[in-house]
Amino acid sequence: MGWSWVQIIPDAGFLNSVATYAHGTIRNWPSSTRAEIAAIYAALSITPDDFVVFIYTDSQAAIDGLRLCASSTYTNSRLYYKTTNFELWASIECCVHEKRLSVFPVKVKGHDGNYWNEFADSLANSAHQSDDAFPLPEAIFTSSHSIRLVYDDLTCESNPRRLFKAYYQATYMRDLLSLNRFQFTFCLTDQDDYIVDWALTWFTLNFSPSHDASFQAHHASRHYTFKFKLFLDDLPLLEKLKITRPDLYIDLLTCRSCCLRNEDLMHLILCSKRRTAMHQILQSYQNLLFSKLREAGELADVDPKLMIRKLSSLSCWSISSSNWSSYALIRGCLPKLFIDLFVELSIPRHLAMKVVVAIHNNFVQKLRRRIWNPRTYDKSRWKDAMHITLKLKTTPRPSNLPASTYVPFSSLPPLTHLVNSRDSGIDWIKNSMIQGLPWYNHLSGFMGRLTVLLNNSFCKMGCRFL
Template sequence: MLSITEEFYALNNTSANYQKYVLISNFLLLTTTSTILPVEFHLSLSSLNDTSSISVTPLSITSLFCFLGVWFNIKGSRDFVKKQIAGECNSFATALRPAKLSAKQVVYLYNSVLIPKLEYRMQVTHLSAADCYAATRSIRSLVKHKANFSRTFPNPILYLSQALGLINLSSHLIQCHVNNLFLMANFSTPLIQHLFIYRLLLIQFRFLIPISPLMVDDWSLWSTMNAFKCDYIACTLASMISTPFRLQHAHFSSTFPDLALPGHTPLYTCMSPHVFKACLKVLWKCHLYYLSQLITLSGSHLVSWTAYQTTYIAQLTDKRGRSFPHKWYMDLKANTTLPNSHDLLYDRYVCSLSTASSVTLIPGATTTQKNQRWLITLDKNDAPLFGKQLSVQPKKDTCMIVHWTSDCLSSPSDVIRFRPYSGCNAHVLFPSADKYTAVPPRCTFKISLLKSLILPTDYERIRQSTMEVVSPYSWADLSITVVSYYRRFNILPDFSSSSLVVECDSAVASPLGELPILSSLVPLLLGSHYRFYTDGSLINLDTPEVSMGWSWVQLIYDAGYLNSIAAYAYGTIHSQAAIDGLSLCASSSYSNSRLYYKTTNFELWASIERFIHTKRLTVFPVKVKGHDGNYWNEFADSLANSAHHSDTAPLLPATAYTSSHNVRLMFDNVICESNPRRFLKLYSQATFLKDLLSLKRFQFVYCLSNKDDYIVDWELTWFALNFSLAHDASFQASHAARHYTFKFKLFLDDLPLLEKLKITRSDLYIDLLTCCSCRDRMEDLMHLILCSKCRPVMHQIFQTYQNHLFSKLREAGELADIDPTLMLRKLSSFSC
């Protein structure tokens, strides 16, 4: 390749700078302290290339390099990304600190310029909340410095959108990663969906998780493993555990199968965490996922180590031929069985009794190359499969067999008779078969010894004249034993391309098709068409009785009569309550509710669009202007309004408006139809306000149980904190900045009063210090207002505020043509 590159440069009359070549390899186990020697590449000489060799000094695997704008690290460490993020934040803070910018301007630059850059660098990397907090320390310090806040100023007020609005890096990255994962799972391209399923299967197989990774509630067991830290999807799912949000399978189909494996009691729930992680590779090789794989057929006892070694998995001896119980088995036995009870399980681990079989067969894993046996197993259709052993691959627990067939399924009560098979689709050519048999086999393929049993027969050897082999057992005798043994290890995820590359199942019915809205379709005349009118209504928005109705009118326009009508009540009241609860945390306004319903309407139409494509309909959407006299549109509107009070209007099922998604977002077991990123942002804002209210300054809020007694008007509070007077000769920009700082310090009880300084700096301020003006009172906030020495100054300040407020009220009264005298008289009567 380098030779071709040199010839290309020669054709274009250019040359390469070999000093800029980057060579990285995981084969060279280099460290940052070792001596790195250059690697020489010998090139092929030609008429266009006269360079015989090139020397390139390789980078250490711990170093990072950039290729096409993306940074790579062969070691897979997060440290280089962490250093990049911290470096970007520090350089940003260093550049803006000497600039004459206000706090709001710094926040704007950080949110608009730096956050997209950090998001790009961390698009496939997860950092903990502590790492993000440490990386952005310089940004918080800069904002507090520009706003003249102290370093101990509470951080939640920085992140609230109603206050400074600084983006929290950790919360922002969770929003990005969860939104990306949601879009990936519901991507319109089948290839991306197959890749997502494949990645979930890999997570299952790598971490021995027998259920879907979307259903795992605690990732702490795997969070310290290097394989977990390098897995983007696993880290994203783990980051959601700290929130009420979960991703959930909406439905299962041929393209999005159920990933749950058969069995009960996953091993990681009944083993010590450190033992499970230490023995993960051993359990992985043994294909052990569930405790039920190690329970006897009676369901009450753990399989003994001797039985497990000889019956389930052979070749567990050491170099001296000894076989001791593995560490994982001893830990499992200690956690699941009663002491001195001969492997009797605790009641919580006992499973239901299995149907016992009177026939006991020896596992195929005990066979060797010397004693060739007849084996029985199951094919991919769970039908019995018979064959004569040829060669054994003990390290892989597989075996090549000669395929023989039987009609035991048609006569299960008769003894099994099988004959040579001419060939099937599973046939794999085995050229070395002549070494093991004198009769050339017609059909050979590979099977797993872990899923095979040795079958007794009347002929142990195949001869030229052998045309039929008989077993003393019938399929009815063996079916329970064979099927239970085969399925005992039939939980290994299938990563073959054939199981993933599946054509899109166009026959999957849309949930809308289950609704009775299209139940009365009639044949159309040539050139005619159906016409549909839809409408919705929303009532009681600011109350717990919020309700949404939806209607559908269907008619054949040429016929002039109704073909079908339907009215539905929207069944997401609990979801709306969750949205309103989050909104109420940050504001008393329900403005976000309307936005939520608009987004939900989009989800509903996405389901309708999928229904149209499934039924292969031709649709021409037309927007009808509301209340313009259109009879059918008005009729649909009246139906939507009647859905709120009609007992016959069914609830619109959740599957109808989420049918376009394979994976849906859940919030406290409530389906979220809105934009995941917007919903996550709203939740993080509510969390910041909760952190703010947990400060000692606002402890009184938790004493208010009645909403009517809730004396904090958050809308007025945020307006007062963010309000800035117009600049003039007497009130300049510097005055406005100090006024802005004073309001927030007053709001958070962060003014540098003596009583406050005694707590924060007890080494400098002793308890005996009093007000420096009157000398006889403790200087707290109330005394600052009522101090006899400061009263004239404070009265002048309050009088200035009152005059300004009254002038604004008079201006507003003139514009609204309302006399403000009554309001001014009421305000002037207040003692403050």
């Protein structure tokens, strides 16, 4: 990440106005604000004592920070540790007071044709390739304190509470990722046509459809719970019930709709009694995406045929027990291509996400009504015939029963040819500190947030991580 500053001689004429300049790089916690702060620190560190300094910058965050430095806010309040880049700000504050500098920040409009501002930007952008640029050593701007918070040789310059929270979440994440139910995602990372967009997936899980005549408020709770249990592969299918309640569900029990095969999640979709309905639901999903792409093409005055052809060629539309991408789509792990096609048609990403998420929630709603509810009805008729009542199901399992050794059947192929996750072997906490990547750029980071959400908000669902 590059930074630069330019010293200007007032009233020296346009061509002779630049007295000197410097540029360099700074590592970790990348952001445009951090680059601005680094440039300010580098400039003030070589400024003589008792000088009056006017700093022209297009960063409002830098201006606000300089004003706080003038009032010694960073070192005299709890704001210090709550501020990002607090080590840099503390060093600037220390420099200003030790040198008795009078610093006056001046706001300039960014990307508005200001020659000196654009010159400074070009210097910062070329810092990584320039021979005369120098790195800003971490030891210099962290020397204002005798105590530093360090994680794996990296100095923490963000709110420590967030770092501790992230580390705590990581311990849950490791357990969650080790579960068999999520290992299918590693089979997708080598497929060019289906790369999971974890930001879209997270947004989809948290999205609540608007209430209308067909989807009233009391439906929302059932829909939300079903969506999460589908994503977690925690629906009460027979193959799971054989483990949790072996006293009620014997090992030989098969699907109560077709009575032919063992019932796991993939069989729920491929069951011969529901195959036609499933095909119609998936075709409706595809048609809605096509329709929205055509609308986006009309707005952008672009023929969307190429995008539609690319979308229809995705492997996820053909459901089979050997197709991991169709399994991912059903579980709710949505592909990047869904959003990328809309972005290519000049639709802003946040609007494209809302469109795709609304379509996927419509798919989940139809899946619950046309696939899950009929299956539940068939199963309830069998339970009535077997006298498995609600009272019996809620009664604790007899304590004298041995632990179940049943190995649940799976319609899915074995997890062969597993590839490493795109950030496996790298500590994602450290990765985010170095590269500034958000949670969603890491599968593990996504799982960490999911775990916390489940831990905090969905305990009532009784999810069993087996």
